[in-house]
Amino acid sequence: MDRSSNPVRAFLDRPNDDRVKVFGVAVIVAFVCAVVVSTASVMLKPLQDAHLEAERGARMEAMLDTLPGMRDLMEEVGVTALEMRMVDLQTGEFLSDIDPATYDPQAAAADPEQGVGIPADQDTARLRRRAPYAPVHLLERDGELLMIVLPVEGTGYQSVIRAMLALESDLNTIAALTILSQDETPGLGSRIEDPQWQAQWPGKQVADADGNIVIEVVRGSASGPHEIDGISGATLTAQGVAGMVTYWMGPHGYGPFLERLEREGI
């Protein structure tokens, strides 16, 4: 074949300052790179997701380990993991027809059919929408609630923060707060993952004696049972965490469920 009649050859033989060549090379490089990147991303996604899932499980386990006496208590009750139950957030009732292990709250929140809009004046977690139901973890002994772990989420400075909030049996004292995932500024907001920061939460009271939710993150040094130290350089992230706790403990979050628990027990 004659060199110039082969279109590929003809293209490559063009001088490098030729306009067609410049555009052609740009398009080809971009296309090849795009294909390589998307292939790698799609092929490796299942493996990466498995890691993330395993990490969430490990953090849940780690949280149980940080709670004093928790393991002994679980052994006493005779379980190795907390029981998972679905809760209807509006009525506060348990639901038995949905499997909590496979329920995806994020997908449900995004779904226009299922998702529930959050009134702006109550949306301290800055979520806008939430799922109608939530999978909660609990530990009980002979119908008496010992510990409840609530999944919560909220917007921090630049990302959605997901966390587990463990409450003691009075449903007001925080037993632990564990951040499951966040994408805040590395080195600043990401410090909400520090065990030292999270260690401030256990023992704090969410609501005061009148039932008003008063827990907050403060600048400087925290005092009293409702205050948590902020993180310097990450005020908005720490406040996002506080807003998240405020929302989920409030009347539009787990409020009805917690009230019902208090009234009727499990």
Place this chain on the structure above:
Amino acid sequence: MAALFRHVTSPLIDNNPVTLQILGICSALAVTTSLATAITMSIALTVVLCLSSGIISAIRHHIPPVIRLIVQITIISSLVIVIDEFLRAYAFEISRELSIFVGLIVTNCLVLGRAEAFAMRNPVVPSVLDGLGNGLGYSLILVVVGSIRELLGAGTLLGYVILPTVENGGWFEPLSLMQLAPSAFFIIGLLIWAIRTRWTKQIEAPKFALKQRQARS
């Protein structure tokens, strides 16, 4: 053959990218708090550097000069994303620790510097070897700095206890400065001093130093 081999050995000390060319300092500070992250970063950077040098060298005759930087950066950043995806799939723990720094390989002046200075003008094999040599030179510094910082900052190497710390009932009081970024500056500075004391021809004439370095990123 010897000339080819020279591409690999010369950047180790004589023309080390970190201590002589002062490239790639940002990541050298950020990922050297422990030896494991330093090694992972070294491997990731060396792989990216070899591949990008090879690919850019292979198509160097067809890269129009007006868009050469865009083409180089596109290729480099694609490689970095792929490496990042692999790390997150196969070395999840380490990828969390390296967090944004893998992505920042794109902005590591070392990669673009070698593409622009060497791979654009040389055949594939010398370019890949040059990439390998510079990657290894960078790795050497990272491993040295990482070892010193982990050993003095936490008393461990690769997580194994070498100096038992006071906290765990030993005698060693960890230097917490070593866990902070400035210590990497001090160590790299001391390394440059040591290297230039031993290999005196690396010492720059101060009068011209600024002018010579001006063009570098």
